[in-house]
Amino acid sequence: MTQDFIQALKKSQNLLEKNDPLIIANHTFHSRLxxxxxxxxxxxxxxESINISETSIVTVAIRRAQYAKERGKSNLIDGLDWTKLWLLPNTAGCEKAEEAIRIAAISEEINKRLGQFNNRFIKLEVISDPYNLLPDPIGTLKAAEYLVNKNFTVLPYINADPILAKQLEEIGCATIMPLGSPIGSGQGLKNLYNIQIIISNSKIPVVIDAGIGTTSEANKAMELGASAILLNTAIAKSYNPRLMSLAMKLSVKAGRSCYLAGRMKEISHGNPSSPLNGLVK
Incomplete structure (x- = not known):
């Protein structure tokens, strides 16, 4: 019975992914994690953690990858199967728009080396605050506009700012990536109200990026209608990254299913779940 249940569960999950894929700039992905x-x-x-997660998209800091390459060190780019994964290069470590633009140009060559010749994706990070790691809204908008005009598929990392989110959408960004809380902090979703506004106003995918520390937070973001979750520290710094990777995968799937199913309406009083008529007297 247990095996039958597991097989039925997998079948339903596969059906959901097939009928409800994540689409970013005309590219289709089976996973929302x-x-x-x-x-x-x-x-x-x-x-192993990446494999267990069944993710479709993996982000890599181009600056760190280049640093490792220059010193003859191995890095994760060399160790993954890029026929099954999509690389999302990111501009982590860039403090100004001009730096991010230069790093984005380097990312093109890495994509080609991996055989992803049609990959123009770039996760745009412009962070001038080294302590709190909060994104620079002006630098981000400036770099995004330039990169969009150069035909990059731009996924900008921003604070939970609905006005900036709409501006980035209007200039042609492929997604909006508001933070839940500061990078690596594990504080969870600190500005749910603004995140809900961004999701409601957006006509492009909204990816919650940064700050998620546990499965309940990932699940909550998906229940709100987020298109996907991007996380790293929650898995990498857990006591058992492989197990946490599995947990996050299931949490994101459950949250998406809950959102699509639609939660029940809240009422101010109790309501019996069984009919009152026909009771035994």
Whole structure:
């Protein structure tokens, strides 16, 4: 019975993914969980966690990858199967728009080296605050506009600012990526009201990026209608990254299913779940 149930569950999950894929700039992805690649204890743990998650999109900091390459060190880019994964290069470490633009140009060559010749994706991060790691809204908008005009598929990382989100959408960004809370903080969803506004106003996918520390927070974001979740530290710095990777995968799927199903309406009093007529007297 248990095996039958598991098979039925997998079948229903596969059906949901087939009929409800994540679409970004005309590219279709089966998973709504995106993963970062930093902070793992070693490459083996990172690779196994990524495989267990069944993610479609993996983001890599181009600056760190280039640094490793220059020193002859191995990095995760060299160890993953890019026929099954989509690389989302990111501009982490850039403090100004001009830096981010330069790093984005480098990312094109990495994509080609991996055989992803039609991959123009770039996760845009412009962060001038090294302590709180909060994104620079002006630098982000400036870099995004330039990169969109250069035919990049821009996924900008921003604070939960509904006005900036709409501006980025209007200039042609492929997604909006508001933070839940600061990068690596594990504080969860600190500005639900603004995130809800961004989701309601957006005509492009909204990816909650940064700050998620546990499955309930990932689930909550998906229940609100977020298109996807991007996280790293919650898995990499857990006591058991492989198990947490599995938990996050299931949480994101459950949250999406809940959103599509539609929650019941709240009422101010109790309501019996069984009919009152025909009771035994």
């Amino acid at each position: 995106m993963l970062g690649t930093g902070k793992y204890k070693n490459l083996k743990e990172a690779k």
